[in-house]
Amino acid sequence: MGDRYVVLRDLTRTFTAGPLEARRTGGGPGEPHLEMVDLSKSEARALAAEPGVAALAPSMPIGLPIDVDGDEPPAPTDVTWGVAAVGAAGSGRTGEGSLVAVLDSGIDAGHSAFAGMEFVQKDFTGDGNGDKRGHGTHVAGTVFGRPVEGIRIGVAPGIRKALIGKVIRDAGGGTTDALLEAILWATQQGADVITMSVSFAFTKAVEEDVAEGLPVFLATARALEAYRANLRLFDSLMRMLAERSAVDKGTLVIAASGNSSMREVNPAFEVGAELPSAADGVLAVGALQKVDGLLDVTRFSNTFADVCAPGKDVFSARLGGGLSAKNGTSMAAPHVAGVAALWWEELRDALPPTSVVRASMVTNRLLAAATGSGFVPDADLADIGAGLALCPP
Template sequence: MVFDELGVAVVDVQPDQRHALVTTAEAEPTIIATEPERVVYASVITEPHHTLTGFFPTYRSDEDEVTRHTRAELATSLGPAWDEQNTTWGLQGIRANWSHLTGSGVKVAVLDTGVDTDHPDLTECVEATASFVPGASVEDGHGHGTHCVGTVAGPAKPGHAPRYGVAGEAGVLVGKVLSDQGVGSDGQILAGMAWAVSQGARVISMSLGAPVEPGELFPQTYENVARRALRLGALIVAAAGNESRRPGFVAPVGRPANCPSILAVAALGKDLGTAFFSCGAINGEGGEINIAAPGVDIFSAAPGGTYQTMSGTSMAAPHAAGVVTLLAQAHPEASAADLGTRLRSGAHPLAQPAADVGSGLLQAP
């Protein structure tokens, strides 16, 4: 596969041909880097204090606990009056409810496990879909993608829930890059990124990632793609990673969020403290945390027209993507890089070090 707009090619070769291919490619002055394609996975950590088992060369969807809510259960447990401040605390924390902006006229891409295209809250916001998983439709059999789409652009007045989306009038481009089992590849993710850029996305939200080891460099392929995307008008937002077990262990920001040209988002709890699982900036260049967003007990849409609560940096990243979408509406002539600068400069300072929360808690304009 060749992605001309991104300057990347994915080549399928036999194991005994890899060395020769790399040697030939590295001798070509126009080729910046060659890297092996990685198999990618989405995983759910079902225990909130699951111990770290090591570093794995995989992509993970980064959510922690998952709680499903049917409409009937919500009506029974909450009655006619919603406790919005508790249920959708993330929107209150980033002041989205007080913003007059809606994301209208802005395209934002969500690259994930797809979306429930029949969810009554999301049918109007989803503008285009594409699946890059062989043999699979864009329908979300996992739940992670639908949740992220809802956080980015759920409507201002859902039919059966309080508001949970940041930019309710944005046009969402949904790219399925991970299967219903949460498995994919670099090639699928890159294909989704190329499609999003070609569709005119101003923001690309990627709640996926792979753990890296201390001292490991950022992937040059994703960095080059991110730079090209910036030049073409798209800012990439990615989850920082879920591998920390604070306070005893802080893991480095995962890939591809550790690329200098990708906005890395950390997760905060309801007390605005750093979530115990949120990765930190311990790897130097490219391993920084740029911004922090709500990422614990986040309420959003789920397949089957229902809702669920999830925790993880995967939930923080869509909050950031939604706010960047609002900024793009407010500043239509701004470059993608400028949108990132505006996001960081408008953050609310926090007591934690920048290595944990970057510029602070993002705020809606």
């Protein structure tokens, strides 16, 4: 029995190899197709050379970004500080007509924050729909939650329908093949925006191999090889999805950058954006906090973000009802997803009826509208990217 591999095929193209070169044949946008197979090392090498195979990589564990604890802050009285900071409270847009996919631990669909909404749910874990972790419910509340106890928590509360892909198991954790399948499913469902507050569990991959008897250095090397292969696979998939946007609207993919930095120990203790946010074409989101009335990157937020949003003391829907505060880039990414939903609505109304709003147009508007104002004087552009994401006025 070999390792579990994720195989990405392009059904519209073949790949032919000569003695000195590899050449792709076929034209038009790619049509991605995923397969999960058990392969030995030699079988994986042979499969990689087959026509139409764009990339393959061992399946790796994924999980929720490292939890970031903190004291429970005072509850807001009318609107969360994140919704206010991105300008949603004063925007003339609500995200109406936009379709957002949340790929996370599922959702508590009966929560009052989602009253009147329509959900298309799909489970990629085998545990069934629904949220037992609370993480996906909190994330979804920030994207499109209705007011709870008189407090506005959602950036885009005008969204009426959403896609919920469950990629984190009830006991925690998941796999890259489930995440990739969920991304492809969401694009096929017509999602305007996909938001992912998950990360690759590199250390868990090492621990699993060590538990099977491999020395630590070898287990680490294997995990590094798998991570590199998965980065290439994600890059290939995102390129194919970008090609599809030449003939349809495409999908804006957003991901949390990760919570592995430790600036509270040493300002130099920073970690770059993790997969899936590190892939080409994925918008990596860093987390912000308030310091003496100014914005600053949180101590935990990974660097090299493309854009940033509030990620500390964020109140949103709590599993079972009510509200709770959480910290993390997991909380920042759904703010940007909500902002993107408002930009989709803005462009749909601004362009002629015969025009197609494309994901690239929304991405450009979102990044152009982001601001570097209101930050502490020493804010690092590598940490905040284009700056704080802002909604259309």
